[in-house]
Amino acid sequence: MENVTNQIFELQYAIDTFYFLVMGALVMWMAAGFSMLEAGLVRAKNTTEILTKNVLLFAIASTAYMVVGYDIMYGGGIFLDGIAGGDTLTADALAASAEAGFDGGSVYSSASDFFFQVVFVATAMSIVSGAVAERMKLWAFAAFAVVMTAFIYPMEGAWTWGGSDVFGLYNLGDIGFLDFAGSGIVHMAGAAAALAGVILLGARKGKYGPNGEIRPIQGANLPMATLGTFILWMGWFGFNGGSVLKLGDMASANAVAMVFLNTNAAAAGGVIAALVVAKMMFGKADLTMILNGALAGLVAITAGPDTPTPLMATMIGAVGGVIVVFSIVTLDKMKIDDPVGAISVHGVVGLWGLLAVPLTNTDATFMAQLIGAATIFVWVFGASFITWYVIKMVMGIRVTEEEEYEGVDLSECGMEAYPEFTSNTK
Amino acid sequence: MKQVVAIIKPFKLDDVRESLSEIGIQGLTVSEVKGFGRQKGHTELYRGAEYVVDFLPKLKLDIAIDDDLVDQVIEAITKGANTGKIGDGKIFVYPLEQVVRIRTGETGSEAL
Numbered sequence: 001m002e003n004v005t006n007q008i009f010e011l012q013y014a015i016d017t018f019y020f021l022v023m024g025a026l027v028m029w030m031a032a033g034f035s036m037l038e039a040g041l042v043r044a045k046n047t048t049e050i051l052t053k054n055v056l057l058f059a060i061a062s063t064a065y066m067v068v069g070y071d072i073m074y075g076g077g078i079f080l081d082g083i084a085g086g087d088t089l090t091a092d093a094l095a096a097s098a099e100a101g102f103d104g105g106s107v108y109s110s111a112s113d114f115f116f117q118v119v120f121v122a123t124a125m126s127i128v129s130g131a132v133a134e135r136m137k138l139w140a141f142a143a144f145a146v147v148m149t150a151f152i153y154p155m156e157g158a159w160t161w162g163g164s165d166v167f168g169l170y171n172l173g174d175i176g177f178l179d180f181a182g183s184g185i186v187h188m189a190g191a192a193a194a195l196a197g198v199i200l201l202g203a204r205k206g207k208y209g210p211n212g213e214i215r216p217i218q219g220a221n222l223p224m225a226t227l228g229t230f231i232l233w234m235g236w237f238g239f240n241g242g243s244v245l246k247l248g249d250m251a252s253a254n255a256v257a258m259v260f261l262n263t264n265a266a267a268a269g270g271v272i273a274a275l276v277v278a279k280m281m282f283g284k285a286d287l288t289m290i291l292n293g294a295l296a297g298l299v300a301i302t303a304g305p306d307t308p309t310p311l312m313a314t315m316i317g318a319v320g321g322v323i324v325v326f327s328i329v330t331l332d333k334m335k336i337d338d339p340v341g342a343i344s345v346h347g348v349v350g351l352w353g354l355l356a357v358p359l360t361n362t363d364a365t366f367m368a369q370l371i372g373a374a375t376i377f378v379w380v381f382g383a384s385f386i387t388w389y390v391i392k393m394v395m396g397i398r399v400t401e402e403e404e405y406e407g408v409d410l411s412e413c414g415m416e417a418y419p420e421f422t423s424n425t426k
Numbered sequence: 427m428k429q430v431v432a433i434i435k436p437f438k439l440d441d442v443r444e445s446l447s448e449i450g451i452q453g454l455t456v457s458e459v460k461g462f463g464r465q466k467g468h469t470e471l472y473r474g475a476e477y478v479v480d481f482l483p484k485l486k487l488d489i490a491i492d493d494d495l496v497d498q499v500i501e502a503i504t505k506g507a508n509t510g511k512i513g514d515g516k517i518f519v520y521p522l523e524q525v526v527r528i529r530t531g532e533t534g535s536e537a538l
Contacts, residue, residue, distance in 0.1 A: 216472035282471040289473060329474040341473070
């Protein structure tokens, strides 16, 4: 009998590990989504460089999180030397499964856990690249990516999903802070780092006129931006769905299905709401706002995709879609130049996502959500600001005016994205 | 001989070509141009920020004809390109000194 039980536990271990890996691969693909979205919303002369940043930051995140980030966040040893499990792997896993029970907490491969976590780090860092696009030095960005993925993100990750005390002062888990898949921990954190960078970096040349007028700088390739949004939408099923952490019993399978359903519903709500608001405010259907609306819906539902009804999930996403349009216009008025709207989509709407959790989840409170949001924001913004500032002092973070005019593709990468296209002046 | 130059709204090209064919015009040259007249530019919005489109896209037609066709051509272009709204364009008529058909070397009215 025990033998049969163990075999069921082994199967459950296998299916939960497999599920984790597939969901992680979906989240990895979000890197492609961010690349396409950002490449579409910058000017053609800055395309190669933004793509370079996106592929580079993914590699830096994977490496830095492996070296030390995962250890800070969850333990597991420098260079992951503690996750292999050794000779007693099977016995340990079976004992843990027996203790948890068939429908208890998930037991899965430690390596799959690292794989699933590392792609979230890369997502947080991807948010930064869009906001600082078209004017930041490639190497300054790379230096920041190392600090962000090795230290800044893992610290706040440890206080939340890792369960550690915040500098030994208080414990966010104990006060009841809930962030299912990371509206705050991943998205708002990325946006806070981006905001600190943008403040020190300044706006793109020509974005704001001498008398305070706001001049639009149009994205070069909206088909690419739309493709990127759809890729992110798809990857988000892994982001939220995988965060259930378990598939191998009926209750978990139902939870996963609900999370998929609600994630999709929220994105749809975000699109419709952003379209309506853009049409009312600007008179036309601004596609870039609609794309931001889809992402806002997704960010909004990420903190709690498991408890709302489908209608409620749609509403939460729709509110995100409304917020994002107003936030983008407001940030522009404050002369915070964010070419792709990342700070609004991930930061402002990420906060809304955290605050929406108590609406449908009786375990959550507004106070706990606010304390958690404040903790994440203050830490990530402060640590990022200091990091950006040091990089600025040491090597500078902004390209020269001439390089910016010529396009960072030539000055940083030495090649154009579309060398055979002729363009009219700018 | 005369050269007729017409600036028209791009979407009226097919109508103008049709009305010119009806009166037997054998050839014309079309160029994509930009400019403004009394219509001036207009404003658009990108992510909530306003920008001015100073120069509007238009089409320029070049037609070389005999003197006796001028009134008919003007009438045909006007008929094809008129929408009644501002920005319909203009027609200019110039004297044309010489025409040469490159293939045969014919000149003057023979070459039209």
